[in-house]
Amino acid sequence: MDNPTRCSVIIIGAGISGITAAKVLAENGVEDVVILEAADRIGGRIRKEEFGGVTVELGAGWIAGVGGQLSNPVWELARQSNLRTCLSDYSNARYNIYDQNSGKIFPSGVAAESYKKAVESAIQKLQNHDDSPLAETQSYLHLLINIHYILNYLFSSGPKTPIELAIDFILHDFEMAEVEPISTYVDFGEREYLVADERGYEYLVYKMGESFLFTSSESEEGKILDSRLKLNKVVRELQHSRNGVSVKTEDGCLYEANYVILSVSIGVLQSHLISFSPPLPVRLSLFFLSPKSKYKNKKLVVNVCLPSRWKTEAISNCDIMVYTKVFLKFPYKFWPCGPEKEFFIYAHQRRGYYTFWQHLENAYPGSNILVVTLTNGESKRIEAQSDEETMKEAMEVLRSMFGCHIPNAMDILVPRWWNNRFQRGSYSNYPICVNHQLIDDIKAPVGRVFFTGEHTSEKFNGYVHGGYLSGIDTSKALLEEIIKEKEWKSENQSFLIEPLLALTGSLPLTQPDAVSNNLHKFNIPWTTLSS
Ligand SMILES: Cc1cc2nc3c(=O)[nH]c(=O)nc-3n(C[C@H](O)[C@H](O)[C@H](O)COP(=O)(O)OP(=O)(O)OC[C@H]3O[C@@H](n4cnc5c(N)ncnc54)[C@H](O)[C@@H]3O)c2cc1C
Numbered sequence: 312m313d314n315p316t317r318c319s320v321i322i323i324g325a326g327i328s329g330i331t332a333a334k335v336l337a338e339n340g341v342e343d344v345v346i347l348e349a350a351d352r353i354g355g356r357i358r359k360e361e362f363g364g365v366t367v368e369l370g371a372g373w374i375a376g377v378g379g380q381l382s383n384p385v386w387e388l389a390r391q392s393n394l395r396t397c398l399s400d401y402s403n404a405r406y407n408i409y410d411q412n413s414g415k416i417f418p419s420g421v422a423a424e425s426y427k428k429a430v431e432s433a434i435q436k437l438q439n440h441d442d443s444p445l446a447e448t449q450s451y452l453h454l455l456i457n458i459h460y461i462l463n464y465l466f467s468s469g470p471k472t473p474i475e476l477a478i479d480f481i482l483h484d485f486e487m488a489e490v491e492p493i494s495t496y497v498d499f500g501e502r503e504y505l506v507a508d509e510r511g512y513e514y515l516v517y518k519m520g521e522s523f524l525f526t527s528s529e530s531e532e533g534k535i536l537d538s539r540l541k542l543n544k545v546v547r548e549l550q551h552s553r554n555g556v557s558v559k560t561e562d563g564c565l566y567e568a569n570y571v572i573l574s575v576s577i578g579v580l581q582s583h584l585i586s587f588s589p590p591l592p593v594r595l596s597l598f599f600l601s602p603k604s605k606y607k608n609k610k611l612v613v614n615v616c617l618p619s620r621w622k623t624e625a626i627s628n629c630d631i632m633v634y635t636k637v638f639l640k641f642p643y644k645f646w647p648c649g650p651e652k653e654f655f656i657y658a659h660q661r662r663g664y665y666t667f668w669q670h671l672e673n674a675y676p677g678s679n680i681l682v683v684t685l686t687n688g689e690s691k692r693i694e695a696q697s698d699e700e701t702m703k704e705a706m707e708v709l710r711s712m713f714g715c716h717i718p719n720a721m722d723i724l725v726p727r728w729w730n731n732r733f734q735r736g737s738y739s740n741y742p743i744c745v746n747h748q749l750i751d752d753i754k755a756p757v758g759r760v761f762f763t764g765e766h767t768s769e770k771f772n773g774y775v776h777g778g779y780l781s782g783i784d785t786s787k788a789l790l791e792e793i794i795k796e797k798e799w800k801s802e803n804q805s806f807l808i809e810p811l812l813a814l815t816g817s818l819p820l821t822q823p824d825a826v827s828n829n830l831h832k833f834n835i836p837w838t839t840l841s842s
Contacts, residue, residue: 326355331782359511379500578735631736
C-alpha cells in the first residue's frame, strides 16, 4: 500500500452538504482538505439526466420555500446562476382526480369536498380530544405539521375507498412527508419552483465547487481538475482516535487527517457500508416494571446513556423515505394541458399505485413527457422489477384514465435510489413527534468525526437547502474546534515538549496525552423516564 495521503480535513461525500462544507473551510483558510466521493461525479442526490430530448432531474427537482420574508439560500444560488425554473402549484392536483372505474375526473366539487371534509373532520375530532397534539390546532400551518395525526383520526380504520387512499397518499407521502416541512414554508415562503434548465439543478453544486477548486477552462462549464477532489473513492473504513483519523477506500488507498466531515446519507449510515473503529457509540435501554403507585404496572424505559453510547440508536431511529420519479416519453400528448392541469391523480384501490402524475409541458413545452411519482414500498417494488414491467403497469393505468387509444410510451427512465448503495433512499424522514435529542444525537460529532448532510438539519431535513445549510453549520463547528485545539496546544506547550525531552532521556514518559480533552465529546450520562 502507498504512503497515506495526509491533510487537515477529509470530507466524505461531494453532495451539496460536502461541497458547501469544503467551500466554507477554504474560505476560512483551511484549504488542505481531501474530498472523497464514491460516485464518478459530484452532486449526490441532485442529479440530472438526458431523457427524451430534455434534461430531467432524477433527484431533487424543486426549490421549495420561495417568496417569503427570508430568502431561501438555494434560491439565491439559483438566481446567481440564472437557473431556469417554473412555478409549480400542487394544490390543483386535488381537482384532477381520475376515477379508476370510469376513467373520468371526479367532478371538481366531489374531489374538493372530500379533501376539505377530510381535513375539517380530522381537526374537529382532534380538537375535541384533550390529549391530542392538535387540541390547539387553529391554523393551516399547525395542521400541516400534524398531518399524520389527522389522517390517522380521519381514517381510523385506515382509508378505504380509492379517493380516500389517493388523498391519504398525496397528503402523507407526497406533500407532507417530512416532520416539519413547515419550517421551509414559514421561513422562506410557500412557493415551489421546478428546475427546468439543461445544466441541471446540479449546476449549483458545480458552481460552488468551482469557486474553490481548480477547473479546466476548456469548455464554458469547465471540469473540476483539482487533486483535492477524488472521485470513485468508496470509503469503507474509518478509524478515529484522539490523535486523528484514517480513512480507507475500497481500492485500498489510505488517507489520514486531523478531522473528518462525513456527509453520506442516513440510509448509507444505516447500511454499514462504512465501518467505524472504534464502532459508533450505542445506547443501552433497560426495561422494567415499576413497583411505585404512580407508574404501577407501566413499563418504564430507562435509557442509560453511558459516555458516548448514543449515536447508533439515533441513526437507526431516523426513517428514510424512498421517492421515485418515473419518466415516460410519448410520441404525442394525450393528456389535458391547460391551466391548472400540470398535476393529476389516479385513484386506485391500492394505496400509492401510480397515484401522482405530472406533465412536463410547463417545464419543457413539446417534450411529451409524463412523470409519475411512487414512494416507499411501491418504489422498492418497481426498483426490483424490469423497466418493461413498470412501463406495462404505467400504461395500463394511463389507459384506464385516458382510454385504450393512447399510444405506447417510447421510452422509460426509472431511477433506483433505494438500491444505490451510495444513497439507500431519497431523503430522511424524522418521526412526526420527533424528540429534538434525536436530531442532536445524529448531528453531534464523535471525537474527530463530524456529521453533516440534510439529515442533520433540524429545520430543513429532506431538502436541498437543508443539505446546504448543514454544510455551513458543520464546517463552522469544526472551525471552532480547530481554533480551540490550537489555543489548547499553545497554552500547553510544556506538555508537548516534556515528552520529547523524555525521549532524549531527560524525563520519564509519564506526562498526560498532549491532546485537548475538548476533542472527545463524551456525552454527560443522562437518563430519561418514560411510560
Ligand atoms: C428523488 C428525490 C427527490 C427529491 N426532491 C427534492 C426537491 O424537490 N427539493 C429539495 O429541496 N430536495 C429534494 N430532495 C432531497 C435533496 O436531494 C437532498 O436533501 C440533498 O441533495 C442531500 O444532499 P446531501 O449533501 O446531504 O447528501 P448527498 O447528496 O446524498 O451527498 C452525499 C454524497 O456522499 C457520497 N457517498 C455515499 N457513500 C459514500 C462512501 N462510502 N464513500 C464516499 N462517498 C460516499 C454519495 O455518492 C453522495 O455524493 C430529493 C431527493 C431525491 C432522491
